[in-house]
Amino acid sequence: MLNYIWAFMILIGVVYGAFTGRMADVTNAALDSAGDAVSLCITMIGIMALWVGLMEIAQKSGLIAKMTRGIQPFISFLFPRIPKDHPSREYIATNLIANVLGLGWACTPAGLKAMEALAQLERERGNPEYGIGDGTAGRSCSASREMCTFLILNISSLQLIPVNMIAYRSQYGSVNPAGIIAPAIVATFISTLTAILYCKFKEVTSKS
Numbered sequence: 001m002l003n004y005i006w007a008f009m010i011l012i013g014v015v016y017g018a019f020t021g022r023m024a025d026v027t028n029a030a031l032d033s034a035g036d037a038v039s040l041c042i043t044m045i046g047i048m049a050l051w052v053g054l055m056e057i058a059q060k061s062g063l064i065a066k067m068t069r070g071i072q073p074f075i076s077f078l079f080p081r082i083p084k085d086h087p088s089r090e091y092i093a094t095n096l097i098a099n100v101l102g103l104g105w106a107c108t109p110a111g112l113k114a115m116e117a118l119a120q121l122e123r124e125r126g127n128p129e130y131g132i133g134d135g136t137a138g139r140s141c142s143a144s145r146e147m148c149t150f151l152i153l154n155i156s157s158l159q160l161i162p163v164n165m166i167a168y169r170s171q172y173g174s175v176n177p178a179g180i181i182a183p184a185i186v187a188t189f190i191s192t193l194t195a196i197l198y199c200k201f202k203e204v205t206s207k208s
Contacts, residue, residue: 040171047167051103068093078153078199079146088117092150099154102163111154118147145206149199156195158188 017026058064068090075082075089075096082089091114098107122144143151162184170177 040168043171044164044167047163051101051163055098055101055103064094064097067097071096078149078196082118082121082146086117086121088114088121088146091117095150095154096158099157100160102159102161107154111150114150115147118144118150121146145203152195152199153192156188156191158192159184162188 013026014023017023055064071093072084072089075092076084079089079092091110094110095107095114098110160181162180165180165184166177169180
């Protein structure tokens with residue numbers, strides 16, 4: 001769908017430029033945007049390398065393990081049906097920690113592993129219909145309560161350090177790139193709190 005939307009927008013721009021006699025402006029804008037995209041990618045690669053490296057150091061030093069143990073009560077509150085020794089809890093914790101630090105790239109692998117582990121948990125409970133699609137034609141899969149809760153929590157994404165936004169603002173000439181930190185904390189705190197309240201509300205109403 002996004003491919004169609006982008007293709008439509010490009011087509012509209014070209015047609016409008018042709019009818020208004022501004023094709024040269026359209027061409028120049030396309031070339032400038034291509035250069036900006038390359039420059040932004042280089043900037044983001046450097047930032048990604050820095051933060052992923054810091055995450056690796058934190059993992060090797062045991063800091064991530066300590067943080068994972070520290071948020072286990074929170075995970076137990078949100079996912080009371082997951083056994084305390086189940087591997088999905090560690091993946092969920094790693095994903096949440098990476099999200100809080102603004103490392104969207106680092107949290108994706110842990111998020112996928114968490115979904116796979118939650119699907120395996122449902123199969124162990126005797127619910128083979130739950131899982132994530134494997135591409136098999138005609139196969140329909142359902143999401144368990146834990147999978148839905150994790151997805152909603154992941155989307156709400158509480159962030160203390162919005163690395164991506166700081167990088168974008170810096171790239172495009174912001175005089176204070178880090179000025180987004182306080183608004184981002186407030187906005188993502190509200191979105192995460194709303195996600196938690198919604199998930200617990202659905203949990204309570206599904207039992208009644």
